[in-house]
Amino acid sequence: MTTEKLGIIAGEGKMPVYIARQAAQKGVEVVVAGLKGNAREEDFRGVAGVYKEMRLGQMGAGLKFFKQHGVRRVLMAGRVQHTSVFSNLMPDLRGAKFLASLKSMQTKHILSRVIEEFKKEGLEFVSSALYLEHFMPPKGVLSKRHPTPQEEKTIQYGFKIAKAIAALDIGLTCVVGENAVIAVEGMEGTDACIARAGELYKKSAQKQNCVAVVKVARPNQDERFDLPVVGKGTMQSLINAGFKILAFEADKTLVLDLEEVVALADKNDICLLAI
Secondary structure, three states, rough: OOOEEEOOOEOOOOOHHHHHHHHOOOOOOEEEEEEHHHOOHHOOOOOOOOOEEEHHHEEEHHHHHHOOOOOOOEEEOOOOOOOHHHEOOOOOOOOOOOHHHOOOOOOOHHHHHHHHHHOOOOOOOOOOOOOOOOHHHOOEEOOOOOHHHHHHHHHHHHHHHHHHHHHOOOOOEEEEEOOOOEEEEOOHHHHHHHHHHHHHHHHHOOOOOOEEEOOOOOOOOOOOOOOOOOOOHHHHHHHHHOOOEEEEEEOOEEEHHHHHHHHHHOOOOOOEEEE
């Protein structure tokens, strides 16, 4: 009997680790290519059958690695720090040719093209939420505190802004006041965006009555890459910034450590909801 195998291209954070654990529990052999400067080998000990560190751009080596270990299904999970593009980018020959062929450096285009290259070699990309579907809450308020009518208007305003920047492939998160955009996510990532918004808000002479952090999926989100994720780190960023509302798109956002996230929200009187 052939053991089912799953290849994981792992970035930073808990998401790829949780997927590896869930897969291993189901008897799936996990083969991990950890991106240097992002993934940590020690996080996968005991769950990954094979682990190899790779630099961004080593496409030829990555394909060879997965095929060598009999992998036919692959997924991408975890954050990739944008600074890695400058500090850890070391393409091999195939990677260099791939980079030269790109028509755009937008995340969506790059990852779509990566999927095409792997498909040429018989490797299929699967949903990056594989085995974590139960981490995607449906619409509703998760915290004890519910939004006021005024806060609901602010959240809906933020949802429109977040969807607009997501469609432009700028980011997935925005921080808004009642009728003002305080910050939008760029290369720095969600937590840094919230921290920046917190600093701007503290310096503002005219503070809004309510501020909402809103995170969404891209329009027509491809579940094979870059799904929106929130977790304890996101909640801690809100606490540090002094914000009291975190809204995310229902059925499309992964909430890691959900019970602990809700507990943090309740402890700090934060409204947490899926919209």
